[in-house]
Every structure is written in C-alpha cells, then in structure tokens.
Amino acid sequence: MEKELILENIKEGLIALNSNDEIEYMNKSALYILRDNDREKVGKALINFAKKRIPYYNREFILCNKRIFINLVPVIKEECYMGSVITFVDQNEMNSIAREITGIDQVINSLRASVHEFKNKLHVVMGFIQMKEYKEAKDYIMKLQQEENKNFSLVSAVEDHYINAVLLSKGSIAREKRIDFKIENASNLREKHGVISSDDLVVIVGNLVDNAFEACMIFEESENQVKIMLDEDESRIRIEVFDNGIEISDDMKKSIFKRGISTKGKGRGSGLSLVKDKVGLYNGYVKVVEEKDGKRFVVELSKEGEM
Numbered sequence: 001m002e003k004e005l006i007l008e009n010i011k012e013g014l015i016a017l018n019s020n021d022e023i024e025y026m027n028k029s030a031l032y033i034l035r036d037n038d039r040e041k042v043g044k045a046l047i048n049f050a051k052k053r054i055p056y057y058n059r060e061f062i063l064c065n066k067r068i069f070i071n072l073v074p075v076i077k078e079e080c081y082m083g084s085v086i087t088f089v090d091q092n093e094m095n096s097i098a099r100e101i102t103g104i105d106q107v108i109n110s111l112r113a114s115v116h117e118f119k120n121k122l123h124v125v126m127g128f129i130q131m132k133e134y135k136e137a138k139d140y141i142m143k144l145q146q147e148e149n150k151n152f153s154l155v156s157a158v159e160d161h162y163i164n165a166v167l168l169s170k171g172s173i174a175r176e177k178r179i180d181f182k183i184e185n186a187s188n189l190r191e192k193h194g195v196i197s198s199d200d201l202v203v204i205v206g207n208l209v210d211n212a213f214e215a216c217m218i219f220e221e222s223e224n225q226v227k228i229m230l231d232e233d234e235s236r237i238r239i240e241v242f243d244n245g246i247e248i249s250d251d252m253k254k255s256i257f258k259r260g261i262s263t264k265g266k267g268r269g270s271g272l273s274l275v276k277d278k279v280g281l282y283n284g285y286v287k288v289v290e291e292k293d294g295k296r297f298v299v300e301l302s303k304e305g306e307m
Contacts, residue, residue, distance in 0.1 A: 010087075013068075015042070017084040021050045024083065033090050037064040050074070050084045060091065067091035117172040155183060158230060159191040162198040163205055167228070170209050174226065179216050181209075184229035189237070194303040196237060200278045205230075207271035208241040208297050215245030215295075225294070236284075237301045244294035253288060275299065 007014060013030030015023060023043045034042055045063050049072055056072040070088040074081060121144060128137035158164045167183060174181030216224035229240040248256060257276040279286045284301040
C-alpha cells in the first residue's frame with residue numbers, strides 16, 4: 001500500500017516495463033498525460049525506446065502523438081535485463097514552467113511593446129514627410145530624442161542590463177496604457193548581485209510592475225501612477241513597486257501570493273506566486289503595504305545565500 005501510494009502521487013508519468021518490454025504498471029499521471037491512448041498502443045510505442053537497452057535522460061520524444069520529455073532507465077541485474085523504468089512529463093507543461101521561471105515571457109512582452117511603440121513613431125514621421133511638413137517632422141524627431149534621453153537618464157543608476165532593458169520596455173507599455181511610470185531617483189542596482197540571479201530579478205520586477213499596471217487599468221479615467229524603487233547594498237536588494245490602482249480586499253491579502261489566485265479572473269494568478277517563489281530562494285520576504293493614496297509591494301532579498 002505504501003509503494004502504491006508513493007507511485008500514484010508522483011506528478012510525473014511513470015511506466016514500468018517487464019523483461020518482455022510489456023507494460024507492468026502505469027500510474028495515474030501517465031494515464032492522464034497519455035489519455036485517449038490504450039495500453040497496447042502505448043506499449044508498442046515504448047518498445048522502440050526500451051529495446052536499445054540504453055538509458056535516456058531528459059530526452060524529447062513523441063509518444064502516441066504526444067510530445068514529452070522522457071527518462072528511461074533499463075534495470076540490469078547480473079547482466080540480465082529485468083525491465084525498464086520510464087518517467088516523463090508533457091512538453092507543453094515543461095515549456096510553460098521554463099518560460100515562467102526564466103522570465104522569458106517578461107522579455108518577449110516587453111520587446112513587443114517596444115517594437116509596437118517604435119513602429120507607431122515611424123508612422124508619425126512618415127506621415128509628416130508625406131505631407132511635406134518637414135519642420136513638424138524635425139520637431140517630432142527632436143522631441144523623441146529628448147524623451148529617449150530622459151528615459152535613459154532615469155535608469156542610469158541601474159547597472160544590471162537585464163533590468164535596465166525591462167524597465168525601459170515597461171516604460172513603453174506604460175505610455176501606451178497612459179500610465180505615469182516612474183523610477184525613483186534614489187534607485188541603484190549593481191551589474192552583479194552575488195548569489196542573486198538577474199533572471200530571477202527580471203521575474204520579480206516584471207511581474208510586480210505588470211501587476212501594478214493591471215491594477216491601474218481598472219480606473220480608466222483616473223491619473224494612473226506606478227513608481228518603482230530599487231536599492232542594493234552589500235547584503236541585500238530591496239524592491240518597492242507603488243500603484244494607485246484598485247485596492248486589495250482583506251480576503252485577497254491572505255491568498256494573493258498563492259498560485260491560481262487572482263483578482264483578474266480564471267486562469268490567472270501565477271505572477272505573484274512566482275514572485276514569492278523567487279523571494280523564498282533568497283531568504284527574503286514580500287509584503288503589501290497599504291498607503292493613503294495607493295499600495296506598495298515591498299520585496300527584500302538576502303545576498304547571503306541559502307537559508
């Protein structure tokens with residue numbers, strides 16, 4: 001019963017083959033991932049992998065029209081093949097997790113916003129030229145240059161190129177959404193942070209800023225404002241993101257950092273959960289501070305290493 005409970009509660013799909021490469025056991029996760037396929041069909045497909053009698057680790061395969069990452073280990077005792085143990089996960093789930101934990105979605109969305117804004121500006125310049133309004137075109141280009149200089153001066157104290165790029169791109173998104181997005185003058189962030197990964201900072205900063213933007217979008221007619229402060233010293237990094245958007249209810253405060261919990265509807269709610277996970281890696285904390293004119297998410301990370 002203990003063995004059965006252990007195997008049935010493993011999230012990865014697990015299949016055991018006997019010495020004849022026949023399916024001896026499949027746990028419920030395997031049945032779920034390979035749903036709509038019977039045991040005989042699955043068994044025939046697995047023979048092609050198992051008959052080579054060599055181990056596979058984290059290899060991508062197509063099994064019964066499902067893309068999966070598979071680990072296959074042949075069990076050999078006294079040079080006699082006893083069977084194989086196979087574990088696997090759905091590729092789509094792995095890709096989704098990888099995108100979340102590396103913050104790649106943050107980078108992609110930020111790049112899209114920057115490209116979109118750049119195209120719009122080019123269209124304006126082209127329109128002036130087509131109308132032969134050359135002075136207006138020149139003035140507009142000078143205005144754009146001044147805006148870019150202002151943007152770069154705002155992030156001049158942020159030496160981490162990854163965070164620098166994310167903040168500049170978030171500025172593009174903010175302008176499109178008519179949100180007043182500011183980086184506090186006292187902010188400073190070094191290029192390297194000891195044990196703290198820049199990838200993890202991208203996840204934390206990107207999700208906190210996106211969360212603040214979405215909170216502000218509830219009030220379309222108001223003066224929406226989001227401010228971020230970054231501060232780093234020898235022992236810790238502190239991140240604060242303020243917004244004057246929708247308030248968080250008392251009930252939501254208790255569960256807002258849990259996966260799947262969101263004020264934005266079904267299928268949302270992974271962003272703040274990811275923030276909490278990343279904060280936990282660095283023996284830090286994350287909290288929400290209610291203020292008179294809004295709320296502030298405060299994150300502090302320790303540079304001392306593991307707990």
